[in-house]
Amino acid sequence: MARVVVDVMLKPEILDPQGQAVQRALPRLGFEGIADVRQGKRFELEVEGPVDDAALARIREMAETFLANTVIEDFTVRVDS
């Protein structure tokens, strides 16, 4: 079975409190030099059948309507080789 990965990230202009909290904690733990942290979600989809253009289009639709909230999030779809 082929694996398709959907990464969902908050849009660049949307505040990411989780990423900020992690970033602020880093220097305290001795990890310097990280200017920004943004936290996202990764979905791994095990696809039955061939991952052709039609299948990817369906997955994009799924990501757009369900996996991501496109009011605040962007997503990318890629085939995991």
Next chain:
Amino acid sequence: MTARPSPATAGGDGPSGRGNTRVGVITFPGTLDDRDTQRAVRLAGAEAVPLWHRDKDLKQVDAVVLPGGFSYGDYLRAGAISRFSPVMETVIEQARAGMPVLGICNGFQVLTETHLLPGAMLRNNHLHFICRDQKLRVENANTSWTAEYEAGQEISIPLKNIDGRYVADERTLDMLEAEGRVAFRYLDTNPNGSLRDIAGITNEAGNVVGLMPHPEHAVEPLIGSGRTDGLGFFTSILKKLVNA
């Protein structure tokens, strides 16, 4: 129901010999139940000592409570960022040396992140925050924080969390059971999918206890659930320390 002891008899000299027993209550950024916990400590007859996450100094307290809340917003993982605060360095050291430590809800999550207690808390199986009065059975009445109860005693105290599902691997769970380290179990219904209905656990020595429900919200008859089943946690520690 646990009888409420009068503060006069419950207090007495702490082991540190400075008069009242001193129980530290840590405030992390985002801690919510610190004032409530201080109140519960006072109602039990001890002196509540506020502790700040940035200070390593525990101000010579006899015991420490890590209260509930959303420290650092529960961002990354519940308890994950607090675990690295300066105060925790001392708490970990002292806990290993035998000082009684109680972690409630977010405090329990911090204790698992420090590995003072095994396992971890995941999102509730129904994915919702849940707030209600929860029935528990006290399984181990020999810890520093449960001495006022009897093994098998049923109590009701509030439960309120979204990341409350206790998980650990089978070996750890078997070990906890075998060593009598399951301190509290959910009764009637399992509210969040915790493995083996575990609501709280203790370390081997019985001085470090963590649980998801909130004893500090069940200490006054007119407030909250209207029950006082949680007061025993705080009187237990007095009993333990005074008799030590």
Next chain:
Amino acid sequence: MTLDTVKHATETPDIDQPWAELGLKQDEYERVREILGRRPTGAELAMYSVMWSEHCSYKSSKVHLKQFGEKAPQSDALLVGIGENAGVVDVGQGYAVTFKVESHNHPSYVEPYQGAATGVGGIVRDIIAMGARPIAVVDPLRFGAADHPDTKRVLPGVVSGIGGYGNCLGLPNIGGETVFDACYQGNPLVNAGAIGVMRHEDIHLAKASGSGNKVILYGARTGGDGIGGASILASETFDEAKPSKRPAVQVGDPFQEKLLIECTLEAFAEKLVVGIQDLGAAGLSCATSELASNGSGGMRVELDDVPLRDSTLSPEEILMSESQERMCAVVEPSKVERFLAICEKWDVTATVIGEVTDGDRLEIFWHGEMIVDVDPRTVAHDGPVYERPYARPAWQDALQADDANKLARPADADELRAQVLRLVSSPNQASKSWITGQYDHFVQGNTVLAQPEDSGMIRIDEDTNLGVAIATDGNGRFTKLDPYTGAQLALAEAYRNVAATGAKPLAVSDCLNFGSPEDPAVMWQFAEAIRGLADGCLEMGTPVTGGNVSLYNQTGEAAIHPTPVVAVLGVIDDISRRTPIAFADEGHLIYLLGDTKEELGGSAWSQVVHDHLGGLPPAVDLGREKLLAEILISASRDGMVDAAHDLSDGGLIQALVESCLRGGKGARIVVPDGVDPFVLLFSESAGRAIVAVPRSEELRFNDMCGARGLPTTRIGVIDGTEIDIQGQFSIPLSELKVAHEETIPAILA
């Protein structure tokens, strides 16, 4: 792009400006030019457009809202009235309480979780800005039909958002309501209320005084959140916009807000703050112009010093950004260092962005050049005022003539029983514990009562047992039938709910949710509702301390039911005297207080059984409401009743079911001679409550009611494990419990 400085604006008077895109009308733009004596700069245009929007300026509602001031009753309790961030009420023993309800309707439709979450955040900052520690929140909610697919999107998101934010802030959620009606489809109402407590001497106001004092912006960094949100999100009706066209919404960070609360209260405690303002709608535009216009001097702001999350923001965007979790404080120069140290302790970013000046201008600089030079009062207070036309709609007569009292009634006892079960299991009357169970009501350890009690109650002094109570109510169906009466019924119900728990009602806040003010019929509903509420508050002696207006809640031509939500705040001297709704003690007598008339217009029964809305709402007798409240409070104080429950939606039977299920005990009810059991059970006559009276107190209780002239009827006794309406039917509590509690989870889970 050249920076549009004041100098540039003076030199280029004829440049086209996007005033229409920013929501200004042509005459409003001309007025700005007239005020300034030149064209506005881009930054000034941004400020005026957002501050003169309906949301910020109340331009359609102002002319009506002034009645709350004109008709204000004499009250010693009011310490700070309308116009500040929130009103402040004296509750005795040196304590002051501030409370307010605000709408976050449109944002919650676009993005339910974040819309509702940031609604909680905004109202809580209003409370902090008065100098108070927030002690509780409440959430009056209205959604479309319970079984509509979009309700399943909106409601769970809103509930998680309220819980996710409020729980993380550590504020107990103690009240509110959830109502379903198809009229709210596409226009859900997400109102958020908060209460705070402080000592009298700690009251703070939003004003910048004292030349040389520093203006400190603290909290979250400023990003591109909700730019233009105040004017676009909150004021315009949604079209069928594609998801990609939806405006950017604000994301809340409750952790940051919790730090903001603690850090602000610590600064107050050390007396470091001269004036303070939260940043909500219209962001810095609002905060700077309001602080400056309420103070004695002017203000100079260096916009370059605003900490940014997005370094590409233009000065106009910085001024309009609605990034959440920000506050603005005015601090004397000698105390700035200490203020910043407290912020540092709490990991809160804080920056001096300007200072109070001798003049009377608000001057804002960017890269050393002046981009705003205005009289702040013209931005904050001299917005346009509209006398919108209003007219009683033509359909009102037909609606009122469609008498609900003529609807088919149950033919026999079996049908009556079946309709009782239908009523208590209908989405509006069913238990809302699936919703309220997602809110923390224990945190802070002072919660005396929380939903489903008649009002939420919080202890504010551990030594004296002083407490405060709050109830919010509003019935859009009643208000649609008769806006004047409907608004008074909302007031009466909230007042009664506070009194039923034993607290004395003191003051009122409101959140007025209506359709488009450009529709004369809606404007008439609005005008009538305000007239009703203002008259009612005068008669009840409870001043309106402030409130919020939400207009344009409509899709196309279809407006929501006019929905004024009224919050009543009360005080109780000793929380140990509080009265719960639970019927817990067998043998105690059940009394019905007040008169039951044949009043079914707008009732839950007419909706559930006949899907009908017509006729007249129940009549209001505010004198009777006051008397009933006095009886309930006295009975609570003197230990004459041990349970009380107000009668409202669903009438007597609904109240009996709730009290019995809450206490786990049944009731035997005797229908008095000559009374129609159907009317007794389902009528929604106002001014009524049921109470549980211990037998030992019966004589004393009856004497008190008799002496004061309140009609009472002994209707039964707490007993057994069923509700038994003698001679009619009985239903086991177990069956009622299933009917009442399984509806909402079945729809939403």
